[in-house]
Every structure is written in structure tokens, then in C-alpha cells.
Amino acid sequence: MEEKLKAEEKKIGMTEAWLRKHRLLYTGATRHPFILSIRDGTVDIAAFKTWLAQDYLFVRAFVPFAASVLIKAYKESDDNTDMEVILGGVAALKDEISWFKNEANKWGISLSNVVPQKPNKNYCGLLDSLTRPEVEYSVAITAFWAIEAVYQESFAHCLGEGSQTPQELKETCERWGNEGFGQYCQSLQNIANLHLQKASDDELKNAEVALLSVLEHEVEFWNMSCASV
Numbered sequence: 001m002e003e004k005l006k007a008e009e010k011k012i013g014m015t016e017a018w019l020r021k022h023r024l025l026y027t028g029a030t031r032h033p034f035i036l037s038i039r040d041g042t043v044d045i046a047a048f049k050t051w052l053a054q055d056y057l058f059v060r061a062f063v064p065f066a067a068s069v070l071i072k073a074y075k076e077s078d079d080n081t082d083m084e085v086i087l088g089g090v091a092a093l094k095d096e097i098s099w100f101k102n103e104a105n106k107w108g109i110s111l112s113n114v115v116p117q118k119p120n121k122n123y124c125g126l127l128d129s130l131t132r133p134e135v136e137y138s139v140a141i142t143a144f145w146a147i148e149a150v151y152q153e154s155f156a157h158c159l160g161e162g163s164q165t166p167q168e169l170k171e172t173c174e175r176w177g178n179e180g181f182g183q184y185c186q187s188l189q190n191i192a193n194l195h196l197q198k199a200s201d202d203e204l205k206n207a208e209v210a211l212l213s214v215l216e217h218e219v220e221f222w223n224m225s226c227a228s229v
């Protein structure tokens with residue numbers, strides 16, 4: 001595998017090598033116009049509300065996927081700290097669902113009537129396919145890391161130097177943009193790199209495809225939020 005050699009030469013992890021190779025797509029997912037509009041304070045609140053309601057549904061679908069990664073970590077990893085990092089992520093989703101309900105309430109959105117839009121359904125379909133037991137741990141953990149990392153990078157950008165994020169959106173950005181979430185994403189990336197190092201060429205191919213699928217679906221998810229205005 002060509003990238004594996006390149007990664008080894010540069011002494012970087014496989015995930016970093018892939019992000020370099022697919023830089024444009026990664027930037028598309030983490031510096032989307034929707035995110036940039038939050039950062040510069042020009043965000044359309046209707047788009048934000050659409051995102052909030054759709055993301056609530058996404059997070060509900062993310063729970064069984066996260067649980068499947070936890071099962072794989074338990075079965076396939078010889079290092080039990082893997083499982084603890086993922087368990088922390090799974091546990092945080094309970095609070096996250098409560099947060100979505102509370103936030104929706106603040107904005108006057110009724111979550112019981114939300115219908116998933118096509119890009120959301122497609123993304124949840126990807127999660128569902130990655131939940132299957134045949135999907136290797138290295139592939140599932142790569143996707144899991146990428147899903148979390150896109151949100152971390154996106155929302156941290158809204159809080160960085162010079163940002164003009166509206167006060168009422170800061171809490172949302174903090175949720176994924178905070179330093180603790182950043183460290184959690186780093187831990188997931190380290191776990192993914194360790195398992196990719198030991199993976200077969202076939203697994204590497206599947207993990208790279210899963211990473212690309214995640215990034216493409218993230219772009220579509222942001223597009224959906226903007227388009228519905």
C-alpha cells in the first residue's frame with residue numbers, strides 16, 4: 001500500500017496521511033460555508049434550526065453505531081484503554097441527546113415532528129452499514145474518529161481567534177469545539193492509527209473508503225442545512 005509507505009517514511013499515522021491526500025474534501029467538510037457563516041456571525045437562523053433538528057435525529061442513529069464500535073473494541077483490541085475511550089464517547093451521547101432536546105426547546109422546535117431529510121437518511125444508512133459485525137474494527141474506528149473529528153474541527157473554528165459567532169450559538173460550538181472533545185478526538189485518532197498499522201491491505205482500502213464516505217456525507221449534511229432556508 002503506497003500511502004502506508006509514505007506514512008511510515010514521514011513517521012505520521014495513516015489517518016494523517018489520508019487527510020493530506022484528501023485535503024480538499026476534508027477542508028470542504030470542516031470549513032463549510034455553513035460553519036463559516038456561524039464564525040462570521042452571518043448565519044441564517046433558519047438554517048441553524050434545520051441543522052439542530054436534523055442533527056438530533058442523526059445523533060440518535062449514531063448511538064447504535066457507537067455501541068457497535070464499543071463491542072468491536074472489547075472483542076478485538078488487546079489494549080483495554082481503547083474500550084474506555086469509546087465508552088466515554090458512548091456515555092456522553094446520553095447528555096448530548098438531552099442537550100438537543102433542551103436546545104430545541106429554547107428555539108421553539110418540536111423534535112417529535114422532525115422528518116429526516118434525504119442526506120440525513122443517507123448518512124444514517126452509512127452508519128447502519130458500518131454497524132455490521134463483518135466490518136473490521138480498524139474500519140469502524142476510522143469512521144468513528146472521522147465523524148467526531150469533523151465536528152470538533154468545524155466548531156472549534158467558530159470559537160477561534162477573531163471569530164464573531166453570535167452569543168446564542170456559542171454553547172453549541174463549545175459542545176464540540178471544547179478542548180476536552182479535542183483530546184477525545186486525538187485519542188480516537190491514535191487508536192485508529194495503531195489498528196491501521198496492523199491492518200491488511202484490504203482493510204486499509206476499506207478504512208480509506210469509509211473515511212471518504214464520512215467526509216462526503218458530512219458535506220452533504222451541511223449542504224442540507226443551508227439549502228432548506
Ligand SMILES: Cc1ncc(CNC=O)c(N)n1
Pocket residue numbers: 055058059062096147148150151218221
Ligand atoms: C452529522 C454529524 N456528524 C458528527 C457529529 C458529532 N458526533 C456526535 O455528536 C454530529 N453530531 N453530527
